[in-house]
Amino acid sequence: MIEQPKNSYNMNSQELEKLKYPIGQHHEHVKYTMEDVASWIADIAQFPQQITSLTENLTAEELNWLHRPDGWTIKQLVHHCADSHMNSFMRFKLALTEDTPKIKPYHEDRWTELPDSTMDDISNSLMIISGLHRRWAVLLNSLSEDQLHRTYYHPEHRTETNLGLTTSMYSWHCKHHLAHIEQALAHKGTF
Template sequence: MNPQELEKLKYPIGQHHEHLKFTMEDVSSWIRDIAQFPQQITSLTENLTTEELNWLHRPDGWTIKQLVHHCADSHMNSFIRFKLALTEDTPSIKPYYEDRWAELPDSTIDDVSDSLMIIAGIHRRWTVLLNSLSEEQLHRTFYHPEHRKETNLGVTTSMYSWHCKHHLAHIEQALAHKGAF
């Protein structure tokens, strides 16, 4: 596989582009994406066999089950980052090694039902929180030590809208290729 094909498999919807300027209409669209994600990921994965859950989404990538478990982990972290930014002045958040988390025993089990429940619960609460934010609150920030920069909640909302679609596309890709690359 050539580098361009590998890049397309890694980023099937393209890479995220930061929206440093955004409107409340943009934010509403991103919130809808976040709100719809639990139903979409559940629809794609709830009836998969153990074999299918173990299909890779690209060469040297994660399995479908690891993608589901990763979304639960990642979105829990993001939800907490929102709450920190809303209750503290530019808190420094705790980065984590998502690749290492994806190899832990709870991220490699074949049963994804607990992660789907986590996603459903987090997204319900996250959506309530997001829908309550004023434009001023969307400009509250947290500091990301790994990236060495402040990020506001509006930009982060955009990122997680993309993140939802990005990993849904990975799962669809794994299913289309039957995990064979």
């Protein structure tokens, strides 16, 4: 029997995949109900309190714990959520005020390396998340079923995406990164 080479973390690909996607990958809901949308909006509305509870009292050492091998630190995850959700909020507003606007993709991996994303002080990003999600929840709760079908064009993926499916994606995104922070804390940043 030939032994498969192991990675430097002594984990198999399934274990690494579980660390990368602790709640599983996002699956688009081709059909969804307004009840589904209400549940997704609740996830988005609750996110600031959840991420703040997990992170506000962490030490600088803990904020530098990785969520998985070769992954981001807890502080980078917090800063990333502020960046990502600001971009998504703007995409919602563009889709609601323009006909299928072409959005601007960005290199999230590069953004996490910028000085404002590597600071140990996460308080400003937590404030951004808190204020942004309050406004986002107001906007989302005001949308009609017709408005949820408004779209934007993503040039990187070459697809039109409607706001209902985007709401689903960001509900998942919130839970995805909360799970990353929880696993970083559970593993104390070591794998």
